[in-house]
Amino acid sequence: MKEIIMNLANQTGFATLNYKNYIMILAAFFFLYLAIAKGFEPLLLVPIAFGMFLVNMFPSIIQEGGLLHYFYKLDEWSILPSLIFMGVGAMTDFGPLIAYPPSFILGAAAQFGIYGAYFLAIAFGFTGKEAAAISIIGGADGPTSIFLAGKLGMGDTLLGPIAVAAYSYMSLVPVIQPPFMKLFTTKKERLIKMPQLRKVTKIEKIIFPIVVTLVVVMILPTTAPLVGMLMLGNLFRESGVVKQLTETSSNALMYIVVILLGTSVGATTSAEAFLQVSTLKIVLLGLIAFSLGTTAGVLFGKIMCVVSKGKVNPLIGSAGVSAVPMAARVSQKVAAEYDPTNFLLMNAMGPNVAGVIGTAVAAGTFMAIFNVH
Secondary structure, X not given: OHHHHHHHHHHOHHHHOOHHHHHHHHHHHHHHXXXXXXXXXXXXXXXXXXXXXXXXXXXXXXXXXXXXXXXHHHHHOOHHHHHHHHHHHHHOOOHHHHHOOOHHHHHHHOOHHHHHHHHHHHHOOOOHHHHHHHHHHHHOOHHHHHHHHHHOOOOOOOHHHHHHHHHHHHHOHHHXXXXXXXXXXXXXXXXXXXXXXXXXXXXXXXXXXXXXXXXXXXXXXXXXXXXXXXXXHHHHHHHOOOHHHHHHHHHHHHHHHHHHHHHHHHOOOOHHHHOOHHHHHHHHHHHHHHHHHHHHHHHHHHHHHHHOOOOOOHHHHHHHOOXXXXXHHHHHHHHHHHOOOOOOHHHHHHHHHHHHHHHHHHHHHHHHHOOOX
8 A cells, every 4th residue: 555655646746846847837827927917919828838837747748649749740740830821821911912012121121130140049059950940030920930940850959949939929029029119210200101002902812822822932942831821821811712711721720720739839848848058048049039120120111211201101110020910010009109090000911911921931041041841
């Protein structure tokens, strides 16, 4: 009987966990607080935080044979990130980008944060592939970060910290971006009211995803899984003949994928894997990358403001990061602080959608550089 009791006692969490596990459990509670009490991207942070909570109480859940091990394999094989992109495409109206093509410039400008962070990560001592995987955090795009980390073989080492950092910064867009937006713009610029966008025809919306797929994938075939799924989802939406597929990909399938992806990402944050100096470097580099991307977008917005003789509000440049539609909403919110009648949301959606494409192209570029398919 004594042996049975001792065996049971040795199997409890109290006997197997160390102080690092408890630190990660507290971190999970913090993420749950941000999601539930503060409303920061709860659809993402709740499953991520709970996955973090589970793996630090029961590490075997992410090991081979454990439930979340099979969820995680779908991340590593790039299946879940690609399905997320299809859902984003089905939910997103590309009309603002079609109506104002110069938005592509702002979406491209925001990618400067990615390339700047790449060279900075190398200076921090990371290898080329590690630096590339880390730098994508600057696009504030969790699925692309996971996709690239998996493709570059970071699945067993850096994928967890990279994914958690990327989703954390996605959820903190309303906190991180406004100080940079206000720092690099004047009050006069923030008060600029942009003209209403022209109405985009149905045929334009149908042709757009086909043309973008053709051009981008022909130039960078490595972008096909992300750009292809993004545009397929949008074609579902705009064609008007597959309503069931649109609803499934943007609702039921999207939410199922978010559950699988979120819990598996959270489960990669075991204390042994996460509490390392490299993790702190990744978190710092991710913040720098995101800040650089926001700043570059705003500065290019200022250039466009000058070129257009004051018709472009530089605040929309910050929406060039890939967090759709949150970054566009932040542009609207900051503008409304200075003039409640200033509605920038639709104008900001153009750079925001361009940023999604731009981040996928950046990921494809790194894959091509390192000859990864």
